[in-house]
Amino acid sequence: MSESKTSETETADLEKFRSETRAWLEANCPPEMRKPATSDADVFWGGRNAKFSSEPQRIWFERMRDKGWTVPDWPREYGGGGLCAAEHKVLRSEMARIGARPPLSSFGIWMLGPALLKYGNEAQKKEHLPKIAAGLIRWCQGYSEPNAGSDLASLQTRAESDGDDFVITGSKIWTSYANYADWIFCLVRTDPAAKKHDGISFILFDMTSKGVTTKPILLISGYSPFCETFFDGVRVPKSHVVGQINRGWDVAKYLLQHERAMISGMGERGVGRPLGQIAADSVGTDAQGKLDDSMLRGKIASFDVDEAALAACAERAVDLAKAGQAHPAFSSAMKYYGTELNKRRYEILMSAGGVDALEWESERSRQGARPRAWLRTKANSIEGGTSEVMLGIVAKRILDLPGA
């Protein structure tokens, strides 16, 4: 009896939180921030050199930051909102209800923050988390190297001990937005003699440090979201290592789970216009209002079924994690399916758009927004671990199939 009483009280409290949150969002989220971002400029990434692309973007960011809602579930002492899991779910659903954009996007929020909360010492948490929450520092990720892609643990960037410092030499590749980043979280080899997983450390340093250079890589989309990053004798205090020296692989793996969860959610699920309507505009409809291309219609309908089912699975994954029932490798399953689905989405969009979706430079095509986005999605099933690596992880860690 007392149990159901408690849950009734909790439900009542949660409903109160919902109505207060709804009212606050209605009053504080500018109308311009209630539609999906259509270009990278619409996304606010924070950092030392950050500029707001519009006044509503600034207002929305500052109001959310002041409530700690750039990172709603982080503890208040680190600049977060201190929300419990159930409240966080309510906030997300209320933001989704009005189509509110995230006020701040950052690898600090999605990747480094969770790793610091788990593995960082108190000084590191106090130093870095509030600056991530407030959008003051923009982070990038130094993981892949030219010869360490899917086989990430074979990375060769050296960190040599010199008194209280490490001296870092080597290069990274596919470093997202390294040319805009203020700091980097980086995997380096601190013990070349150890087995490959055992000699790696996870270290943080300022991108303005002497010896750091970056070079953007032009991709098939015509954009350069990724860089090559070079370290030539970069001096970093040993106190910047997160977790134990030579135990960086634990931190790296934990962070990868968050990265994969982030990438699996990159498809614009449930926002913007439904695919069927976008296709109707270009393909046309028959007398009954059905798309005038029955094969395309079938593909879109199958896509919609799978997309809705994946959304339910993403919701359940969060609920399972909260209930302590989640498998730590499940983010690999979500990453695999989410990225393959997003590629399907863009193949459908290209097919639906026909010739119109081929224009690369016109005003009419918003500088080829659709074909460039289509090409960008091809990286989804490569970055953060390829689809094949994800399936291997599921097979071994979840299904416990033999052979490592």
Next chain:
Amino acid sequence: MALVLTEEQSMLRDSARGLISDKAPVSHLRSLRDSKDPTGFSKELWHAFAEMGFAGLLVPEEFGGSGLGFMEAGIIMEEIGRTLMPSPFLATSVVAASALNRGGNAAQKFEYLPKISNGSLLATVAIDEGPKHRPLRTALQAVRAGNGFKLSGAKALVVDGHVADLFIVAARTSGSAGERDGLTLFLVNPKAKGVSIERTIMVDAHNAARIELVNVEVTADSVLGEVDQGAALLDGVLDIGRGAVAAEMVGLSEEVFGRTVEYLKNRKQFGKLIGEFQALQHRAAELYIDIEITRAATMKALQALDADVAMAASAVAVAKARAGTTATRAVQEGVQMHGGMGMTDQFDIGFFMKRARVCEELFGDANYHTEQLAKARGY
């Protein structure tokens, strides 16, 4: 509502699993099939279901039931799916009980629901007329005759049709096949004059029948819901059935998958376990992911039904479409990965393939439900 089981739901699952895995493993279905059992299910087990409160799971407590929801019904269906237990639970306790509870007047509920709860009455719906599930194409005619109606026409895939004590028949009182208006549900006594029943032995060895009605007289009291306006009631009842069958298919898929993964871990060829081959590992991993996504979609649909049956159509369409493609994939991979053993009758895996095929047709296949979603989204 979180998409995880509550403590009470986990306990319900454990007690259902205990009973079903103990009393009705796949060998139970096999022996019913091999002995050509005239009932097609175990009456003793059905009484056990009634005693545990499962027969009246969805029936309100005032009519002797357990008053639980569709999520709970799905939990039982999933356990049924794991062992392929033939049971009146789907037709009687889920679909017919929901039809009576949602559409029945006080007298109808009072007459039938307590008997469903105590396990003494078996009921079923008779909807499909052609080879595919197309409820709006109902053509079975009900013409007014005196104070009542006369029913004539034929129905197929009537689950438990040869043992049911009550049929709930979808008939056309006006309009023509394909129209929403003009559908009416009738309560029909299988022993009434003019009813003929042919038990159809199906590929899955579960109960089904074809029934034919020739000028079957029913009174006005036999109308369930409103005359000519039965489509909305029918939609809701069918969606409840679809959610339940999706849950059965999730249980079935997971069981087949579990057995297949075990086989991959034990079968050796070329001097190693076949589960070491990446070609099989990746296919197993993809199937696992498919099942997890379908499980979540099915829970979402059952939750939506619990919240409001009338608003659950899209979530149910997603779940039943996904369940169809996932179960089909699971049983195909199951047979393929078991190699020659998977083709033998002696091995259980084929039973799962057969049942999955029937579940796929029950209340609409994946194509049907994908089409429904496209229509609902207006393209």
